[in-house]
Amino acid sequence: MAAAKIGGGGAIPVVDLAPFLTAGGDEGGAARATAAVREACRTYGFFRAVNHGVPAGLMARALDLSASFFALPFEEKAKARPAEAAEAPLPAGYARQPAHSADKNEYLLLFGPHLGVNAYPAEPSGFREAMEECYSKLTELGLLIQEILNECMGLPPGFLEAYNGDRSFDFMAALRYFPATEEENNGISEHQDSNCITFVLQDGVGGLEVLKDGGWVPADPVDGSIVVNIGDVIQVMSNSQLKSATHRVVRKPAAHRHSLAFFFNVHGDKWVEPLPEFTEKVGEAPRYRGFLYNEYQLLRMSNKTHPPTRPDDVVDITRYAI
Numbered sequence: 250m251a252a253a254k255i256g257g258g259g260a261i262p263v264v265d266l267a268p269f270l271t272a273g274g275d276e277g278g279a280a281r282a283t284a285a286v287r288e289a290c291r292t293y294g295f296f297r298a299v300n301h302g303v304p305a306g307l308m309a310r311a312l313d314l315s316a317s318f319f320a321l322p323f324e325e326k327a328k329a330r331p332a333e334a335a336e337a338p339l340p341a342g343y344a345r346q347p348a349h350s351a352d353k354n355e356y357l358l359l360f361g362p363h364l365g366v367n368a369y370p371a372e373p374s375g376f377r378e379a380m381e382e383c384y385s386k387l388t389e390l391g392l393l394i395q396e397i398l399n400e401c402m403g404l405p406p407g408f409l410e411a412y413n414g415d416r417s418f419d420f421m422a423a424l425r426y427f428p429a430t431e432e433e434n435n436g437i438s439e440h441q442d443s444n445c446i447t448f449v450l451q452d453g454v455g456g457l458e459v460l461k462d463g464g465w466v467p468a469d470p471v472d473g474s475i476v477v478n479i480g481d482v483i484q485v486m487s488n489s490q491l492k493s494a495t496h497r498v499v500r501k502p503a504a505h506r507h508s509l510a511f512f513f514n515v516h517g518d519k520w521v522e523p524l525p526e527f528t529e530k531v532g533e534a535p536r537y538r539g540f541l542y543n544e545y546q547l548l549r550m551s552n553k554t555h556p557p558t559r560p561d562d563v564v565d566i567t568r569y570a571i
């Protein structure tokens with residue numbers, strides 16, 4: 250990937266979701282937006298959503314509060330950990346990437362507030378309320394995008410909603426990236442997300458980039474908009490018709506970057522495989538064998554806990570490719 254160029258592919262596509270949120274509906278507009286999502290997911294695997302229903306003021310407040318939290322001394326941040334190992338798929342609360350990691354960031358993980366596993370910092374005040382409100386709004390947006398994908402994929406109405414009705418594996422990460430140094434600038438190494446749909450809210454610093462046709466395209470911050478990307482689960486179900494795009498975060502000099510990433514996921518007990526609509530019904534061979542989501546999630550976590558020395562040994566969705 251070292252040969253990849255910067256830029257080249259232009260900005261990521263923009264999709265206006267207003268037709269889905271307009272009282273009384275706007276069928277023509279909704280059809281156009283659905284076509285735009287389909288095109289974006291086939292080509293980039295990424296788009297920037299505007300008029301998505303998450304209030305811009307709430308997004309700005311959540312990012313500001315996140316910045317205030319990460320600005321606290323390490324000992325204060327470290328208090329935002331649950332007292333005992335909880336029943337969450339990953340540990341909730343504050344953590345910093347281990348020193349051996351190539352990724353240079355720290356984060357706070359939040360699960361569905363209904364699970365009761367979250368650890369919230371005492372400071373800054375209002376943090377919990379803003380994060381929970383964001384979490385709830387992003388869950389609603391996840392349900393909307395899932396419905397749009399259902400249509401894009403030509404699935405029977407309500408198919409994805411019924412398949413993915415359990416919200417206990419979703420999570421949100423508040424992230425802070427350290428400023429780049431003269432020696433290196435990796436924030437998150439290139440990867441694909443393993444889940445269904447990801448949302449990214451970011452401050453004005455920038456650094457998120459998407460791989461498209463061999464070049465890195467910046468997903469630049471635009472106030473009030475949300476970056477949406479497709480994860481491996483949708484790529485597998487669509488037999489690679491929709492793309493789980495490779496992306497990375499490059500750190501910028503002299504600035505911390507803050508983002509909120511929401512991962513709309515499937516439950517670990519779910520069996521994931523290419524759907525008949527993309528295989529036997531259209532005479533295509535499946536490109537993946539089926540797998541239990543939990544198995545894949547655990548393999549992906551081992552990338553972090555036991556980072557492989559050879560880049561080729563990093564587990565990604567090609568593990569299940571046929």
Ligand SMILES: O=C(O)CCC(=O)C(=O)O
Binds near residue numbers: 437497
């Ligand atoms: O912080 C961002 O902009 C993206 C984070 C990301 O790609 C991830 O956590 O998977």
Ligand SMILES: [Fe+2]
Binds near residue numbers: 440441442496
């Ligand atoms: Fe990601």
